[in-house]
Amino acid sequence: AREFSERIGRFEVSATAVVVAEAAKLKAAGVDLADFGAGEPHFPTPRHIKDAAIAAIEQNFTHYTTTPGIPEVRKAIVDRHAADFGSDYAPDEAIFTTGGKLAIFYAVSALIDHGDEVIVPVPYWVSYKDIVQYAGGRPVFLETAEADHFRITAEAIESLITPRTRAILLNSPSNPSGAVMDTADFEGIVRLAHERGIYVLLDECYAYLTYKGKPVSGGSYIEAKEHVVVLGSLSKTYAMTGWRAGFALAPKPIIAAMAKLQSQTTSSATHFIQKASIAALSGPQQCVAEMRADYLKLRDEVLAGLRGIPGITCTVPEGAFYVYPNVKAYLGLPGAETAMELASRLLREGHVVTVPGEAFGTREHLRLSYATSHETVAEGVARMKAFFEGLR
Numbered sequence: 001a002r003e004f005s006e007r008i009g010r011f012e013v014s015a016t017a018v019v020v021a022e023a024a025k026l027k028a029a030g031v032d033l034a035d036f037g038a039g040e041p042h043f044p045t046p047r048h049i050k051d052a053a054i055a056a057i058e059q060n061f062t063h064y065t066t067t068p069g070i071p072e073v074r075k076a077i078v079d080r081h082a083a084d085f086g087s088d089y090a091p092d093e094a095i096f097t098t099g100g101k102l103a104i105f106y107a108v109s110a111l112i113d114h115g116d117e118v119i120v121p122v123p124y125w126v127s128y129k130d131i132v133q134y135a136g137g138r139p140v141f142l143e144t145a146e147a148d149h150f151r152i153t154a155e156a157i158e159s160l161i162t163p164r165t166r167a168i169l170l171n172s173p174s175n176p177s178g179a180v181m182d183t184a185d186f187e188g189i190v191r192l193a194h195e196r197g198i199y200v201l202l203d204e205c206y207a208y209l210t211y212k213g214k215p216v217s218g219g220s221y222i223e224a225k226e227h228v229v230v231l232g233s234l235s236k237t238y239a240m241t242g243w244r245a246g247f248a249l250a251p252k253p254i255i256a257a258m259a260k261l262q263s264q265t266t267s268s269a270t271h272f273i274q275k276a277s278i279a280a281l282s283g284p285q286q287c288v289a290e291m292r293a294d295y296l297k298l299r300d301e302v303l304a305g306l307r308g309i310p311g312i313t314c315t316v317p318e319g320a321f322y323v324y325p326n327v328k329a330y331l332g333l334p335g336a337e338t339a340m341e342l343a344s345r346l347l348r349e350g351h352v353v354t355v356p357g358e359a360f361g362t363r364e365h366l367r368l369s370y371a372t373s374h375e376t377v378a379e380g381v382a383r384m385k386a387f388f389e390g391l392r
């Protein structure tokens, strides 16, 4: 007899989960771990956002709302995005969702049919592959070169386009590599997609965490608007991961299709979280700049630490809060054949939590999140140095 649906079989337990589970076991046993695993801000949510949520609860904003979000939050989303990226969306071209991941899920579900191909550059964020497969689509992976900072060009994308190509799923700044797409490259991709009638889904979850220049945004290309879907999140920008606050910006029919899905799943996002999100999006943005400044220091500390470990190389990430060192020099040893095994040994013997590159579609890397304290960075890289020197 069949136990589960064929559809659920298209999901894989992510490689991340394996390491996380192992780390949790060690932590429970009282082992002190230097944790570079979790991709979430170590900062508390800024005071004025918390206050807005508390006030909203006191004022009884605790019921269902209109499906795509209350008008004020939809307006706050489009106003923030227009101010920062020069986009031009109306409030009914925005949907507020219970986290950015759900917005990705809705957008892919709304656009992708059985057999549709979705171009996904490697390394990719773990969930893209599974979300596309769950919708019945087929991820078509675009290999990129580390030596070229994981650059994604229109030419490379074009070489993968077939009559079945329906969408290109991009993420800049990237989780896991921290790479930021070049504006001209992105523009070329948007133009190509628009000409061919292919959608560009741009995950802008880390758009406010760039350390060099301005990040690209899908919303900046108004002439190609009908083929662009902007996927956003308040999680990283405002240290609000646990609040579950995300959004999408897209032409009205796409937003309506996504809202239809929301109407039959969550009904709406939490009312007082929508209220708090208005405070985040419309309030002072100083907190964003302050957190970014600290991430930049942390990035430089972790890079300096990694550079001190012989054999490890690392591209300089220009955004997000991850480094993606290449550990090829240490692979193929007994007990460390793969990055997955290496991460597991680093955890058990070195007491450092990292995520192996296999989770993101590459074989020679570890991902470290430096959204953590300066002490943890110092301690963690010292432990890594000792661990890797011991392997040689």
Ligand code: PLP
Pocket: 039, 098, 099, 100, 101, 102, 125, 171, 174, 175, 203, 205, 232, 233, 234, 235, 241, 244, 245, 246
């Ligand atoms: N996109 C990327 C690339 C991410 O790394 C994350 C979170 O880790 C998300 C989207 C989703 O964030 P959330 O669902 O918390 O808004």
